[in-house]
Amino acid sequence: MSTIELQNLQKRYDDVRAVKGIDLTVRDGEFLVVVGPSGCGKSTTLRTIAGLESATDGEILLGGEVVTDRPPKERSVAMVFQNYALYPHMSAAQNMRFGMKSVGDYSTEEIERRVDDAAETLDIEDLLDRKPEALSGGERQRVAIGRALVREPDVFLLDEPLSNLDAKLRVQMRAELLKLHRDLDATTVYVTHDQTEAMTLGDRVAVLNEGRLQQVAAPQELYDYPANRFVAEFVGEPAMNVFTTGLRHHDERVVVDHDGFTVTLPAADRIPATDDEVAFGVRPEDISLAANCPSGSETFTATVTVREPLGELLLLHCDVGGGELRTKVEPRSEIYPGDTVELGFDDDRLHLFDIESGEALYHSAPQPAGTSVEPSDAVPTQSR
Numbered sequence: 602m603s604t605i606e607l608q609n610l611q612k613r614y615d616d617v618r619a620v621k622g623i624d625l626t627v628r629d630g631e632f633l634v635v636v637g638p639s640g641c642g643k644s645t646t647l648r649t650i651a652g653l654e655s656a657t658d659g660e661i662l663l664g665g666e667v668v669t670d671r672p673p674k675e676r677s678v679a680m681v682f683q684n685y686a687l688y689p690h691m692s693a694a695q696n697m698r699f700g701m702k703s704v705g706d707y708s709t710e711e712i713e714r715r716v717d718d719a720a721e722t723l724d725i726e727d728l729l730d731r732k733p734e735a736l737s738g739g740e741r742q743r744v745a746i747g748r749a750l751v752r753e754p755d756v757f758l759l760d761e762p763l764s765n766l767d768a769k770l771r772v773q774m775r776a777e778l779l780k781l782h783r784d785l786d787a788t789t790v791y792v793t794h795d796q797t798e799a800m801t802l803g804d805r806v807a808v809l810n811e812g813r814l815q816q817v818a819a820p821q822e823l824y825d826y827p828a829n830r831f832v833a834e835f836v837g838e839p840a841m842n843v844f845t846t847g848l849r850h851h852d853e854r855v856v857v858d859h860d861g862f863t864v865t866l867p868a869a870d871r872i873p874a875t876d877d878e879v880a881f882g883v884r885p886e887d888i889s890l891a892a893n894c895p896s897g898s899e900t901f902t903a904t905v906t907v908r909e910p911l912g913e914l915l916l917l918h919c920d921v922g923g924g925e926l927r928t929k930v931e932p933r934s935e936i937y938p939g940d941t942v943e944l945g946f947d948d949d950r951l952h953l954f955d956i957e958s959g960e961a962l963y964h965s966a967p968q969p970a971g972t973s974v975e976p977s978d979a980v981p982t983q984s985r
């Protein structure tokens with residue numbers, strides 16, 4: 602069993618509160634991605650799990666055992682760093698062997714067996730005699746992963762391991778990391794600031810902001826049912842459109858009222874009583890040209906300001922009632938800046954957030970049972 606449990610984990614550097622109380626359980630064999638903007642505390646959290654930083658408060662449990670005060674070599678974890686941290690004067694094989702020597706006494710045969718196994722798994726057998734300077738970025742990354750693999754740890758911790766690779770290699774290495782995880786089945790925590798990487802790699806994704814956990818959920822759930830406005834705008838490319846709008850209650854109906862559009866929300870009975878002002882959110886792909894909307898839909902007019910052909914789709918930036926709206930349309934649409942377009946929202950994919958706290962108030966798609974955030978995994982609203 603190699604679960605990781607963080608209980609009210611806190612880390613302070615002098616007057617900087619880098620991690621402000623994280624409660625999180627990573628399940629045995631799970632690939633959990635921690636994602637968030639620069640400086641939100643991702644690396645600090647990871648380094649604290651590894652024992653490279655001491656926790657200011659809270660507990661860390663590995664496999665059910667409290668390890669908070671144990672040194673790194675007494676925790677069965679291996680870490681892969683963003684800059685690979687390979688020793689330049691050592692060959693790839695020596696670097697990998699060194700990974701084992703630092704954690705205990707192993708026979709030469711055992712060390713060689715593990716280095717050979719890891720080299721085969723990572724397809725770097727031919728590179729073992731080379732020094733890091735004679736390896737490409739991708740090859741160095743494999744050696745760094747190999748150095749972690751040879752330790753056969755219960756837990757892998759990876760800190761932005763792909764960020765120094767070019768875009769194409771990143772996509773390739775992403776797939777390889779997934780295969781590796783499938784083969785090893787080791788509990789893995791992977792830190793990145795790249796939300797695409799988070800969505801493609803994670804069994805679950807933990808979104809961190811300003812040292813606090815915002816939501817932990819499977820990638821699609823995070824995308825469809827963001828717990829708050831921060832998650833809604835952080836996950837998804839381009840970001841969700843969010844407008845400050847009025848909310849009018851008419852008999853049984855609830856209507857979002859903006860200078861540029863009005864929209865009647867479905868399932869009005871699920872909308873909590875709230876202030877008259879809310880943040881209304883809709884993703885770019887959930888806005889269509891009126892011609893493609895079901896007949897009878899509410900539509901509105903917008904003026905195109907920027908046209909971005911992205912190959913598989915055309916991204917339009919539009920002005921609507923003084924606000925900016927982004928929408929994805931058919932790639933070959935003959936629509937240009939200055940044109941006016943008639944648009945409509947997909948009723949099933951609308952979101953409301955509290956204007957003050959940012960907390961999600963309503964998603965027009967009903968949330969399937971059993972998919973909500975585990976209470977122990979996220980910060981309670983009132984303490985955020």
Ligand SMILES: Nc1ncnc2c1ncn2[C@@H]1O[C@H](COP(=O)(O)OP(=O)(O)OP(=O)(O)O)[C@@H](O)[C@H]1O
Nearest residue numbers: 614617619637638639640641642643644645646794
């Ligand atoms: N050794 C340190 N001494 C003082 N402050 C630190 C130290 N390490 C990190 N911090 C601060 O703690 C906060 C969290 O840093 P951390 O490196 O964990 O963020 P991050 O989310 O990993 O960011 P990035 O994506 O830029 O690497 C930041 O404000 C950072 O400046």
